[in-house]
Amino acid sequence: MASFASTGKIDIKRQTGFGFIAVACLVALYLPILVVLVFSFNNAMSIGASWQGFSLRWYVTLMKNQGFFDSAILSIVVAVAATVMSTILGTMAALATTRVKRWRGQGATMLIITSPLIVPEIVSAVSLLAFFSFIAQAFGISFGILKIVLAHTSFCIPFAYLPIKARLEGMDVTLENAAADLYADRWKTFRYVTLPLLLPGISSGAALAFIVSFDDFTITQLIAGPGETTLPLFIWSRIRNIVTPELNAMCTVLLLVSIAFIILSFVLTKKKQD
Amino acid sequence: MSNIASSQTAKGGSVSILSVLKDFGNFRAVNDVSIEIRPNEFFTLLGPSGCGKTTLLRMLAGFEAPTDGKILLDGSDISMLPPNRRPINTVFQNYALFPHMTVAENIGFGLKMLGKSAAEISATVKEMLRLVRLEDAGNRSVTQLSGGQQQRIALARALAPKPKLLLLDEPLSALDLKLRKSMQIELKRLQQETEITFIFVTHDQEEALTMSDRIAVMNGGKVLQIGSAHDIYEHPADRFVAGFIGETNFLEGELTASAGGAGTVNLRCGVTVEALTAKSVASSGSVTIVVRPEQLEMVDPGSPQSVDATVEQIVYFGTDRHVHARLGDGTALTIRQQNRPGMREGLAEGQKIGVAIPPRVAQILKD
Numbered sequence: 001m002a003s004f005a006s007t008g009k010i011d012i013k014r015q016t017g018f019g020f021i022a023v024a025c026l027v028a029l030y031l032p033i034l035v036v037l038v039f040s041f042n043n044a045m046s047i048g049a050s051w052q053g054f055s056l057r058w059y060v061t062l063m064k065n066q067g068f069f070d071s072a073i074l075s076i077v078v079a080v081a082a083t084v085m086s087t088i089l090g091t092m093a094a095l096a097t098t099r100v101k102r103w104r105g106q107g108a109t110m111l112i113i114t115s116p117l118i119v120p121e122i123v124s125a126v127s128l129l130a131f132f133s134f135i136a137q138a139f140g141i142s143f144g145i146l147k148i149v150l151a152h153t154s155f156c157i158p159f160a161y162l163p164i165k166a167r168l169e170g171m172d173v174t175l176e177n178a179a180a181d182l183y184a185d186r187w188k189t190f191r192y193v194t195l196p197l198l199l200p201g202i203s204s205g206a207a208l209a210f211i212v213s214f215d216d217f218t219i220t221q222l223i224a225g226p227g228e229t230t231l232p233l234f235i236w237s238r239i240r241n242i243v244t245p246e247l248n249a250m251c252t253v254l255l256l257v258s259i260a261f262i263i264l265s266f267v268l269t270k271k272k273q274d
Numbered sequence: 275m276s277n278i279a280s281s282q283t284a285k286g287g288s289v290s291i292l293s294v295l296k297d298f299g300n301f302r303a304v305n306d307v308s309i310e311i312r313p314n315e316f317f318t319l320l321g322p323s324g325c326g327k328t329t330l331l332r333m334l335a336g337f338e339a340p341t342d343g344k345i346l347l348d349g350s351d352i353s354m355l356p357p358n359r360r361p362i363n364t365v366f367q368n369y370a371l372f373p374h375m376t377v378a379e380n381i382g383f384g385l386k387m388l389g390k391s392a393a394e395i396s397a398t399v400k401e402m403l404r405l406v407r408l409e410d411a412g413n414r415s416v417t418q419l420s421g422g423q424q425q426r427i428a429l430a431r432a433l434a435p436k437p438k439l440l441l442l443d444e445p446l447s448a449l450d451l452k453l454r455k456s457m458q459i460e461l462k463r464l465q466q467e468t469e470i471t472f473i474f475v476t477h478d479q480e481e482a483l484t485m486s487d488r489i490a491v492m493n494g495g496k497v498l499q500i501g502s503a504h505d506i507y508e509h510p511a512d513r514f515v516a517g518f519i520g521e522t523n524f525l526e527g528e529l530t531a532s533a534g535g536a537g538t539v540n541l542r543c544g545v546t547v548e549a550l551t552a553k554s555v556a557s558s559g560s561v562t563i564v565v566r567p568e569q570l571e572m573v574d575p576g577s578p579q580s581v582d583a584t585v586e587q588i589v590y591f592g593t594d595r596h597v598h599a600r601l602g603d604g605t606a607l608t609i610r611q612q613n614r615p616g617m618r619e620g621l622a623e624g625q626k627i628g629v630a631i632p633p634r635v636a637q638i639l640k641d
Binding site: 172174175177178179180181182183184185188192193196197 | 335336337356357358359362363364366368370371372373374383384387388431432435
């Protein structure tokens with residue numbers, strides 16, 4: 001109560017049970033991941049085996065696994081393409097919802113852009129599957145891996161859009177006014193003032209889009225054709241065979257990539273007005 | 275039209291604001307404003323917040339288009355030109371320096387957009403840094419500068435393209451008092467050295483009085499009076515102007531005769547005073563006169579041509595003191611006395627005094 005009286009705010013660390021709840025949450029969130037990581041170094045033949053000593057053998061096996069590399073490369077190609085497209089579209093959408101006079105349907109547009117965050121992924125997956133089958137039947141066009149790229153782009157847009165929009169909303173509009181006042185036309189204003197100041201938001205959005213695409217399973221599983229195996233699909237396919245700690249090693253690699261991108265996105269967002 | 279912006283020969287331009295109106299929905303921000311601003315003039319738009327002065331400035335810069343009326347620069351209509359096509363630069367209230375550029379890049383931005391050569395840009399940047407007395411700041415980041423330095427860089431950036439017109443939107447409001455005083459002198463010097471027409475927006479009457487060649491006092495979207503600092507202070511056109519600029523005493527009375535720019539007023543408090551009239555004042559009827567605190571004289575109670583009053587409060591300012599007194603009919607008056615050896619010692623609250631209004635200093639107001 002003393003801390004409440006002195007600062008006018010409740011000190012959460014002094015609330016009864018705070019420590020216990022915090023530890024319980026951290027354990028629930030990270031213990032399974034930690035188990036995957038630790039057991040990737042287990043010198044055992046199966047994933048359920050008890051600890052049999054430290055070994056890098058499953059990483060060595062993984063390095064020799066052509067299927068792993070092929071699927072990882074496909075995942076990276078798809079993620080890079082989807083990131084570039086969704087970031088460009090997300091930037092354009094963010095500009096159109098913050099740097100214009102209010103227009104009819106602006107609110108509805110923002111809702112539609114962010115809808116992939118709300119719509120259950122399996123619904124998106126089924127509708128994308130139906131969409132691409134319709135195109136294939138009606139026009140005889142089969143997109144190959146392009147359809148994975150297009151599908152990923154569509155659900156990556158909100159992840160790219162939101163940080164860029166937040167950055168634009170936090171940016172002082174008088175800077176753009178000042179550029180116009182100093183003889184910059186619209187394009188030069190964007191090129192020399194808006195874009196450089198927006199870059200942290202764009203990078204942060206792109207990093208999020210990349211990781212969302214790189215990680216995706218549900219949608220890719222439904223629309224991928226034969227031979228179009230991304231890394232999550234490859235890992236899934238391995239679970240149905242003999243499950244060795246090599247799987248843990250794969251997941252650990254995937255996890256490290258994800259963490260790297262999330263940290264990158266976080267650092268870029270933090271790097272604000274300087 | 276596009277090369278208006280790149281004209282380098284001209285110094286200050288003349289501006290004609292012709293019957294300009296600006297509506298935001300149902301709100302009329304600027305109501306039928308007409309002002310002629312002369313070349314090389316330091317012109318101030320003065321008024322309380324919401325009076326329309328900033329909207330008017332934004333229309334001059336090109337960020338807003340007038341709903342009706344025209345704005346001419348050196349005789350050509352610029353009302354519909356976008357900001358980047360007007361040879362007009364702005365010093366923004368929050369400076370709006372580009373945080374991702376160095377001081378030199380900020381100052382050179384306008385010239386770069388005009389397509390000037392790197393050599394010319396670098397020479398002008400140097401010249402501007404010297405002009406604002408920050409010669410060594412070129413390579414620094416603008417985020418490392420103090421408020422006063424940022425202010426000067428914002429000025430240098432706006433002056434670098436040598437505009438015909440410089441707009442200043444309350445540029446001193448973020449500075450502390452001492453810095454504000456020195457920047458007032460600095461601004462006046464820059465205006466005289468560059469010979470660019472300055473249009474300065476402020477709500478601070480002291481800033482307006484000390485710097486301006488002429489002032490337009492605005493309220494409720496309208497211009498109430500245009501004139502020199504002296505005109506506006508000594509001969510306010512109406513009650514609002516009189517009350518907004520400096521401290522003022524208002525006294526009610528009857529105008530009994532007027533001739534040759536002066537009239538005789540029988541004040542309700544019992545004295546008769548000869549006061550100055552503006553042209554448009556009626557020749558008789560009830561009027562209000564305005565007397566500045568420093569124009570009133572304190573005399574012994576009961577002296578001829580004076581009115582008795584009771585001292586209510588004495589506020590000491592160092593260089594002078596303000597005596598707040600109340601007349602028998604309840605009217606409050608403020609008298610300002612210079613602090614000099616003769617200043618009455620021993621004046622106490624509750625004391626009876628006499629107040630005299632010298633002839634031909636008070637001003638009769640319209641209405």
